[in-house]
Amino acid sequence: MQILTPHVYWAQRHGEIYLRVELSDAKNIDISLQENNTLQFRGQGHGAKGDNEYVFSLEFLEPVRPEIKHKSTQRQVDIKIKKQEVRWWDRLTLQEKKPLFLAPDFDRWLDESDAEMELQAKEEEKINRISVESRVRKDPFLGLKRGYLFMYNLVQFLGFSWIFVNMTVRLFILGQDSFYDTFHTTADMMYFCQMMAVLEVINPLLGLVKTGFFPAMIQVAGRNVILFVIFGCLEDMQNKAVVFFVFYLWSTIEIFRYPFYMLACIGNEWKLLTWLRYSIWIPLYPLGVVAEAVAVIQSLPIFDETRLFSLPLPAVLGHSLSFSYTLQVYLVLMFLGLFINFRHLYKQRRRRYRSKKRKVH
Numbered sequence: 001m002q003i004l005t006p007h008v009y010w011a012q013r014h015g016e017i018y019l020r021v022e023l024s025d026a027k028n029i030d031i032s033l034q035e036n037n038t039l040q041f042r043g044q045g046h047g048a049k050g051d052n053e054y055v056f057s058l059e060f061l062e063p064v065r066p067e068i069k070h071k072s073t074q075r076q077v078d079i080k081i082k083k084q085e086v087r088w089w090d091r092l093t094l095q096e097k098k099p100l101f102l103a104p105d106f107d108r109w110l111d112e113s114d115a116e117m118e119l120q121a122k123e124e125e126k127i128n129r130i131s132v133e134s135r136v137r138k139d140p141f142l143g144l145k146r147g148y149l150f151m152y153n154l155v156q157f158l159g160f161s162w163i164f165v166n167m168t169v170r171l172f173i174l175g176q177d178s179f180y181d182t183f184h185t186t187a188d189m190m191y192f193c194q195m196m197a198v199l200e201v202i203n204p205l206l207g208l209v210k211t212g213f214f215p216a217m218i219q220v221a222g223r224n225v226i227l228f229v230i231f232g233c234l235e236d237m238q239n240k241a242v243v244f245f246v247f248y249l250w251s252t253i254e255i256f257r258y259p260f261y262m263l264a265c266i267g268n269e270w271k272l273l274t275w276l277r278y279s280i281w282i283p284l285y286p287l288g289v290v291a292e293a294v295a296v297i298q299s300l301p302i303f304d305e306t307r308l309f310s311l312p313l314p315a316v317l318g319h320s321l322s323f324s325y326t327l328q329v330y331l332v333l334m335f336l337g338l339f340i341n342f343r344h345l346y347k348q349r350r351r352r353y354r355s356k357k358r359k360v361h
């Protein structure tokens, strides 16, 4: 039997070296690490020169640990060696000239920065796993909390779906005429959903969800001002077309957001739904704010006329201060709120897609 050298392919990570020896059906494999940090391989199998005994040795650039793992498959022998120190090597062998039988393993090859990202992702995954495990262990009410959130999201989903379907069907049947009685046909359900939405401000305070308190507060307070003060208190506003646009924009986002949360509660994800949840706010949010601003502007003369919620003033300053002035300040706050929440949602979107990308590597 001739003694030959097999083709060997290599790749590294910060902590390990991977060797792939092109030897199929290998047997009598003997791998050892010599004192001079040299790996000796001997084995019989089918290589480039047919069935033979194949041998090679590699003196590593830096010290490696003596425990060497290997696995022989029908196609190859995989060897995993741990580096003594976790760091990137410039090359594999001490001798600068690469042995002829050695080549990079492009199936496993990563350059240093990619390997660093992989390492970071693994580390993050480990930390996440540990924190999830410790949360599960520490929190005996986790099941109850998830159940509550699931039910909350389900109820909101059903509520907003009802509004959305109702408005869509009416739009198809009645056309533009449906704009003017949106409030009378859907307001009760919208009142219910928006009252329930107050829980979205309470949930982060109780630590039930990771949402920021301020973005949730801006969102819920902003909508409730429009629904309960502008539409709810002014009958003249209730049959305006703007109600249709406001309700339609609100319910369009929510029929995707709540099912997304429901799936998250049961540890599931549907990629298309995730994309919709983290994308359609981009056109909808500014449109929603514009629709709400139109509603506020349309309500200003009505508040001036009816003097509803006007602030009594001392006689020298006039009769009373119309609520429309408060609403003009609110109009400015609305665009500030738009800016804060747009930035928040943009960050949430980036966070979601950045961590997803890392997981893929």
Ligand SMILES: CCCCCCCCCCCCC[C@@H](O)CC(=O)SCCNC(=O)CCNC(=O)[C@H](O)C(C)(C)COP(=O)(O)OP(=O)(O)OC[C@H]1O[C@@H](n2cnc3c(N)ncnc32)[C@H](O)[C@@H]1OP(=O)(O)O
Binding pocket: 149, 150, 153, 209, 210, 211, 212, 215, 216, 217, 218, 219, 221, 222, 223, 249, 250, 253, 257, 261, 262, 264, 265, 280, 281, 284, 285, 287, 288, 289, 292, 333, 334, 335, 337, 338, 341, 344, 345, 348
């Ligand atoms: C200071 C005084 C202010 C007074 C107000 C003055 C200004 C008001 C102006 C307001 C303008 C509002 C305009 C608006 O009404 C117009 C519209 O809505 S138009 C329609 C489009 N709208 C939208 O797209 C907004 C929809 N709303 C939201 O997205 C949220 O309400 C918001 C708080 C803005 C952001 O949500 P969140 O921070 O929660 O982001 P995530 O969805 O990524 O969630 C973070 C993690 O928490 C988990 N989570 C959150 N909620 C739940 C839940 N209910 N159940 C289960 N899990 C939940 C979620 O899964 C995420 O977890 P992970 O990171 O692990 O994935």
